[in-house]
Amino acid sequence: MREILNRLRLPVVAAPMFLVSGPELVIAAGRAGIIGAFPTQNCRNADDLDHWLATISADLTDADGTTLPWAVNLVTHRTNARLAEDLVLVERYRPPLVVTALGSPEPVLDTVHGYGGAVIADVADLPMARKAVAVGADGLACISAGAGGHTGSLSPFAFTAAVREFFDGLLVVGGGIADGNGVAGAIAAGADLVYVGTRFLAAQESLAVADYKEMVVDSDIDDLIVSAGITGTPASWLRPSLAANGIDPDTLDDQQPDRNYQAGGDAVRRWKDLWAAGQGVGAITAISPVADIVDDLAIQYRLAARRLDHARSLDDHHSLEGAAHA
Ligand SMILES: Cc1cc2nc3c(=O)[nH]c(=O)nc-3n(C[C@H](O)[C@H](O)[C@H](O)COP(=O)(O)O)c2cc1C
Structure with missing residues (x-):
């Protein structure tokens, strides 16, 4: 699963958004070097979903058979009457990542693991995170304060630190992160990937009106x-x-x-x-293609990493290992 990270230009997931994320956005995200995702709820029925999955998997698979990473979001809450039907299609098209939301990841684990995919459970607090890890989720998407749509209330930094106490699997964190500085901050704090939703609301490829x-x-x-x-x-x-x-x-x-x-x-x-957005909304100043948004994020990310280089100069003065546990 971690080899997916090595194939990315930037450790970012264009987070799934109801009525907003569709094939165009997912494909543009994959081509730009991040992971695109969409909720299956955006399709009216199984035929639509079949079509979307076929389009995305074909467009993100290169001639040599390598697939760029992408993700599907499944609502596992008991009110989702379509889960079983959607899962059959997921098994057929094999998205490398499946994010479960509003319920336990358990109902999808066997199917997704069966084709070699990874399951990430969307969680908003520590009890949810512990439960998801206990049933065997490969990753956690820690929805923190500042997120657009259904939001969390924990600081992304505190949430990441608390989850890292008991989980060393794939950790995705999101909430109010809409620029490359925030992405760098979240990675420095211990996340593997950053969930960025709001920043893509006004992308040209978004389905938002x-x-x-x-x-x-x-x-x-x-x-x-x-x-x-x-x-x-x-x-x-x-x-x-x-x-x-x-x-x-x-x-x-x-x-x-x-x-x-x-x-x-x-x-x-x-x-x-009624339109949702998260606390990063101020970062959006134009309707732009996904590729341009990812370029901006990548430049900011590199500049932020350079600022972190300052920390490296401290190595000259202190032994890292000794200092970390002092
Ligand atoms: C308009 C909108 C719709 C959303 N729909 C979904 C959804 O269908 N499923 C889901 O798991 N999360 C959904 N989310 C939450 C995002 O996946 C993600 O957690 C959030 O956007 C991250 O915070 P940010 O918006 O501050 O980047 C939605 C968010 C927004 C803004």
């Missing part, structure tokens, strides 16, 4: 509100999109029972009309 992209470009961190009042689970929303739909962000009722990213019914209408 034009007005959503414009709102993302125009918005800043102050334009966000975290509330459970829309889906029943804390999520980070663009305040102007709530106001445009007659919802007063300041009087949101936190008690609504419904939750989840789901295809069908009210949930789709909610995510279609």
